[in-house]
Amino acid sequence: MSAEKVTGTPATAEDNTRLGQRVDRRRALQILIGGIAAGTQAATACSPVSAMTDEEREVKQLAWREYIKGNYRFMTEAERAETIARLERVAELKRGVDVTIQSTGAQPGVEFGYAFNISKCKGFRSCVEACINENNLDRNAATQYIRIFEMDDGVVDLDEADASFQHEAPAEGHFYMGTQCFQCADPPCVKVCPVGATWQEPDGITVVDYDWCIGCRYCMAACPYWARRFNWSEPEVPVAEVNTNQHYLGNRARKAGVVEKCTFCIHRTRQGRLPACAEACPTGARVFGNLLDPNSEIRWVLANKKVFRLKEDLKTEPRFWYFTD
Amino acid sequence: MHLKPFALSALHSATTGGRRYHMYMGTLTLIMLIGAYAYSLQLRYGLAVTGMNDHVSWGLYISNFTFLVGLAAAAMMLVLPAYVLKDVDFSRAVLMAEAVAVAALVMCLSFVVVDIGNPIAAWHLIPGIGYLNWPRSLLAWDILVLNGYLAINLAIPFYILYSRFSGRQPDKRKYIPWMYIAVMWAVSIHLVTAFLLAGLPARPFWNTALLGPRFLASAFTAGPAFVILLLSLIRKETKYEISDGAFSKLALITTAAAQVNLVMLISELFYKFYSPTHHGINARYLFFGIEGHNALVPWIWSAIAVNAIATIALMIHPIRRNPRWLVIASAALFIGIWVEKGIGLVVPGFIPSPLGEIVEYTPSLVEIAVTAGVWALGLFVLTILVRVALPIELGESRSPYIDGATSAPLVRPRSTRGLTRDVRPVRTR
Numbered sequence: 001m002s003a004e005k006v007t008g009t010p011a012t013a014e015d016n017t018r019l020g021q022r023v024d025r026r027r028a029l030q031i032l033i034g035g036i037a038a039g040t041q042a043a044t045a046c047s048p049v050s051a052m053t054d055e056e057r058e059v060k061q062l063a064w065r066e067y068i069k070g071n072y073r074f075m076t077e078a079e080r081a082e083t084i085a086r087l088e089r090v091a092e093l094k095r096g097v098d099v100t101i102q103s104t105g106a107q108p109g110v111e112f113g114y115a116f117n118i119s120k121c122k123g124f125r126s127c128v129e130a131c132i133n134e135n136n137l138d139r140n141a142a143t144q145y146i147r148i149f150e151m152d153d154g155v156v157d158l159d160e161a162d163a164s165f166q167h168e169a170p171a172e173g174h175f176y177m178g179t180q181c182f183q184c185a186d187p188p189c190v191k192v193c194p195v196g197a198t199w200q201e202p203d204g205i206t207v208v209d210y211d212w213c214i215g216c217r218y219c220m221a222a223c224p225y226w227a228r229r230f231n232w233s234e235p236e237v238p239v240a241e242v243n244t245n246q247h248y249l250g251n252r253a254r255k256a257g258v259v260e261k262c263t264f265c266i267h268r269t270r271q272g273r274l275p276a277c278a279e280a281c282p283t284g285a286r287v288f289g290n291l292l293d294p295n296s297e298i299r300w301v302l303a304n305k306k307v308f309r310l311k312e313d314l315k316t317e318p319r320f321w322y323f324t325d
Numbered sequence: 326m327h328l329k330p331f332a333l334s335a336l337h338s339a340t341t342g343g344r345r346y347h348m349y350m351g352t353l354t355l356i357m358l359i360g361a362y363a364y365s366l367q368l369r370y371g372l373a374v375t376g377m378n379d380h381v382s383w384g385l386y387i388s389n390f391t392f393l394v395g396l397a398a399a400a401m402m403l404v405l406p407a408y409v410l411k412d413v414d415f416s417r418a419v420l421m422a423e424a425v426a427v428a429a430l431v432m433c434l435s436f437v438v439v440d441i442g443n444p445i446a447a448w449h450l451i452p453g454i455g456y457l458n459w460p461r462s463l464l465a466w467d468i469l470v471l472n473g474y475l476a477i478n479l480a481i482p483f484y485i486l487y488s489r490f491s492g493r494q495p496d497k498r499k500y501i502p503w504m505y506i507a508v509m510w511a512v513s514i515h516l517v518t519a520f521l522l523a524g525l526p527a528r529p530f531w532n533t534a535l536l537g538p539r540f541l542a543s544a545f546t547a548g549p550a551f552v553i554l555l556l557s558l559i560r561k562e563t564k565y566e567i568s569d570g571a572f573s574k575l576a577l578i579t580t581a582a583a584q585v586n587l588v589m590l591i592s593e594l595f596y597k598f599y600s601p602t603h604h605g606i607n608a609r610y611l612f613f614g615i616e617g618h619n620a621l622v623p624w625i626w627s628a629i630a631v632n633a634i635a636t637i638a639l640m641i642h643p644i645r646r647n648p649r650w651l652v653i654a655s656a657a658l659f660i661g662i663w664v665e666k667g668i669g670l671v672v673p674g675f676i677p678s679p680l681g682e683i684v685e686y687t688p689s690l691v692e693i694a695v696t697a698g699v700w701a702l703g704l705f706v707l708t709i710l711v712r713v714a715l716p717i718e719l720g721e722s723r724s725p726y727i728d729g730a731t732s733a734p735l736v737r738p739r740s741t742r743g744l745t746r747d748v749r750p751v752r753t754r
Contacts, residue, residue, distance in 0.1 A: 071449075071456055141373075147680070149680070159603070159677065159681035188525065191461050192461075192462050192524075193462060193464075194457065194462045194468065195449040195456055195457070196458045211446075213442075213443060214444075215441045215443040215444075216442075216464065217382045217383065218464050220379070220382040221382060221522075221527070221528060221675075223527055223679070224526065225679060225680065226679050230372075230379055230382060230442065231371070232372045232377070232378070233370055233372075233373035234371060255443075256373075256443075257371055257442025314527070
């Protein structure tokens with residue numbers, strides 16, 4: 001292994017102090033394991049029984065490099081670029097899909113917020129469908145980030161609500177209330193993660209590094225809004241339906257045994273677009289925007305409507321408000 | 326150095342035995358193999374082969390983990406009187422209790438490993454090369470205290486046994502301080518595990534200040550109850566002396582803890598049901614069922630009935646002092662607490678979900694097979710530890726390199742029922 005490869009210096013001073021010696025030691029481990037891997041591969045390549053094609057060998061090598069990489073939050077820009085290149089190549093080799101994975105960071109002066117108009121939502125669930133397609137959600141397990149609860153008029157109680165109604169909406173005498181990840185300002189899920197695989201970004205989005213998650217599901221137990229989903233088996237998305245516009249911390253391919261969640265469509269919203277659910281809503285019940293921009297629609301809603309949040313007593317400070325006309 | 330003969334002798338002790346012993350170990354091995362196969366299915370197809378889902382995201386594995394942490398902690402109930410209070414009766418039971426702690430911890434760690442979805446990423450937990458979110462995550466605390474407790478409980482008995490094997494008297498100054506640490510550490514492992522659950526406001530069923538004390542009370546019931554069973558078996562099957570005093574004291578500890586456990590249960594039931602609020606909904610599901618969903622109701626009521634009957638029986642002196650009834654009551658308490666702590670604590674925390682949806686949980690066959698495999702592993706480890714410790718304690722196993730090595734047992738004939746200075750595993754004065 002060449003010397004240039006091992007001396008990766010952290011991109012910023014902040015990264016450097018935060019990790020201190022850690023980077024170097026992990027590097028050492030990577031070199032060690034990488035060396036073993038290379039040795040094994042060389043041995044298999046020489047053996048007469050080896051029937052591996054070049055592509056299979058490349059997939060294996062990439063898998064090794066992926067396995068020993070660090071937590072995305074602590075990676076240098078160069079390391080981030082490396083892992084993204086690898087993941088794009090893996091998608092091409094394994095599934096024949098040409099994906100683009102962004103690593104766009106939080107934009108300065110942006111903090112995302114969401115508002116949901118209860119009087120406008122008619123329970124069509126176009127948002128749910130858009131979310132599934134946009135975020136490459138597992139079709140096999142029918143994973144959904146958004147739940148639309150049908151409630152009887154006059155009763156605001158989730159215990160009495162029905163999120164799996166099968167009849168045509170809107171139904172007489174009912175109203176509808178959507179839930180998803182509320183991107184809490186003080187997220188209980190982040191605090192409990194034993195490996196720091198989930199964290200809150202500066203723009204308020206709580207993300208998961210799928211490759212760093214060990215799948216203990218403590219965050220799922222900690223979430224008061226039931227906003228996290230687990231990949232109980234390998235997620236399946238038909239090749240033709242894969243959304244190739246991806247973000248490392250968002251809708252890229254997940255694997256079995258890791259937790260995932262709504263990221264306010266991080267791959268869209270960090271580029272100034274609306275989340276897929278807000279764009280897909282036919283009734284205009286969903287308002288999304290920058291809380292730090294005084295001229296944004298979300299700020300107008302917060303200033304002019306009677307808003308409330310769910311489970312305020314838990315002090316999680318959701319960035320998701322409900323309101324009525 | 327006597328390490329090589331020690332290892333050989335340990336291997337000999339663990340692998341030599343009668344037909345029944347080999348049948349027993351063979352059965353355990355078979356169950357472990359079935360469990361390993363079931364786990365291989367889980368590795369291949371993901372946790373989808375279990376009965377867990379996004380609603381009930383922890384099931385049988387974490388339930389057993391929670392219970393077994395208590396069993397591990399309870400070893401201290403013997404360490405405390407033997408070393409801190411210098412109670413001679415207990416000293417012979419301490420090594421056995423520490424073996425129970427080690428076996429329980431091996432099971433705890435195995436249950437955590439089989440529960441995680443991405444086990445090959447477990448190296449992410451190692452501080453230095455990975456990242457341990459300490460002190461913020463209670464799970465990080467749990468990992469530290471469990472592994473620390475395992476290390477202490479391996480090191481102390483190893484030091485004592487190895488010293489004896491090498492013909493030296495263990496140096497009190499070297500291990501007594503660790504014993505004191507182990508006592509406090511035992512409380513910490515179960516308290517931290519309770520806090521792991523109690524610290525989640527999202528789950529009102531666990532989010533109660535009583536959870537930690539309740540965990541300790543149930544641990545100090547189930548733990549000594551299990552040690553009573555183990556010591557009864559050792560007394561019946563081997564020459565190893567265990568005094569009647571040890572049994573009667575263990576029985577007293579078990580009874581007192583079981584009483585406290587029941588008091589805490591009553592206090593919990595009062596709090597949840599006298600003025601029912603939204604926070605009591607999981608308890609309502611557990612004890613009475615909601616809208617026809619009542620999978621756990623028979624379990625929890627049987628567990629409470631068994632616990633109450635066994636506790637009352639132990640409060641009657643003639644029953645508690647009768648060895649046979651003591652064993653039956655101890656077994657009943659052990660099983661009763663397993664159901665109460667296992668099935669009755671972790672699973673109902675998830676039902677209904679925080680958004681009020683009721684999805685019930687039934688463990689799958691794969692899950693049950695893996696669980697049985699881990700239990701077999703624990704019993705296997707426990708058996709080996711006991712088999713290795715006994716001949717050294719009895720003086721039958723000594724290093725061939727020491728002067729005046731003897732293979733003659735140092736114990737007095739069984740009838741004397743007392744401890745001599747020579748064979749006392751730990752000198753307390």
